[in-house]
Amino acid sequence: MGNYGIIGWPLEKTYSPIIQNYLFNMNNLDSKYQPFKIENLTTESVDTLIADLNGFNITIPHKEKILNLDIDFTIDEHVQKIGSTNTVKRTDDKIELFNTDFEGFTLFLKKIGYDLNKKNILILGSGGSSKAIKYALSTHKTKTHVVSRNQTDETISYVNAKELAPEIDLVINTTPVGMSHLSSESLDLDANQFTNLELFLNIGYGYKNSFFEKFISEFESYDGIGMLICQAVLSFNIWTNLNLQVLDIYDELYKLLESQND
Template sequence: MTIRLGIIGWPLIKTFSPNIHQTLSEISNVDVTYKKLPIENFTLDIFESLNNDFDGYNITIPHKENIYNLSKDLKNVLRSSAVDNIKAVNTVKVDDNIVSLSNTDVDGINQTFEFLNFDINDKHVLILGSGGSAQTAQYALSENNKVYIVSRNKKDGDLSYSDLNEIAGDIEVIINTTPLGMPPYENEKLPISLLNFSKLELFYNFGYGVSKKLTSELPKNVTSIDGTIMLIAQAISSFNIWTGQSIKFNEAYKKILERIDHEN
């Protein structure tokens, strides 16, 4: 039986997800299809239609929070504790009319720091952006670190960019969850000067294929990474949820990376 999968987002100009899941299908010998589904306005009707047509799907920018809110109007919905805390979803599984919502981005974040052998404890962390990905990062890191969120669209408890001079000297990790640096925003710059962050150790872009212009002023001693490790790790977790497999990150990472490098 073929498992019907896909990814929903907008504008979804570039995504490695179909290629990644094809690779996971080959590794596991599980037959899947994985479709790219660019949807600008995600409505309850579309949500219900997808649940009829697919066995599972990923959610990416800008719908991760919206699907959580819409799920409150559906019957037979199961939400993971992470989803209820973050209020954002990246993985949907449909099985016998039960719709299960998960957030495997948490796995992706944790796996990234493990892969880098970066001790993410007792750090001052600045998250750029306030959407679903930012909330996920805050959920994953707040227990053992001091976490700040800064956004143009300031929410309760968030900082504005004009507040950053007060804390810039303490920040050791910056996580960019905004789409800046990725198509179609590859020529736009962050509204902050990275030179102000004298203790910075790591600049972590959640996006992948991010333009180097975005971090061009970083000192050479600061590590800069994109979201490729996170992308692969969260995909493996999603695939395991949908298929019942137990593929480990280290078993699949190199093969997937080779495949997406070739796609580039």
């Protein structure tokens, strides 16, 4: 029997167990997947998980932190380039780290038929998911700006973002704003300034946040369920060595989750 899971904090709402357990059942695999709420990620806590699980996903806020632990990981080339991971696989002789976020993002855009060519893109947030999306965008002819409250050489400020707003085609929110513990939070942006915006993506799901309502009501928008489905199937394939085609099974999984996204 295989044991799998997802780690994160606060991890109050996750659809990953629904997707993965459905895929295990669909493929007649005697495995289960469950959430593990871990606030402080340590070498000891991950060692315990690795001993008990065959694999697990990683979500906010641990996608980058796990790379700094004193554990002998085998790190996939994409993880090395991105600087974050969302998928761990344990075999008899090694513990491997992968990132399915970047490909999941690309597959989702393919599913909705959005052409990235020559787009001007604003990513809100600079954490692990942001890094994966920026990496995915680097293979396309785009102009990408990452905005963060903690400005670095690779990010811009919210003041700069407001100046760029009329030129932006696509906004992608990767911040935790809107999660239950940040439901009343906002970002220093005004949706009215995005006069040429084509698409708004919020990689979270099930969020109820007044700040994003203007983006959602005024522009074509999607929450993170689509990207979640895509990256989840890719993680499943890594653990099981199967080759499920993401876009072939996408609609079936979306219908599974659709009624639960309140």
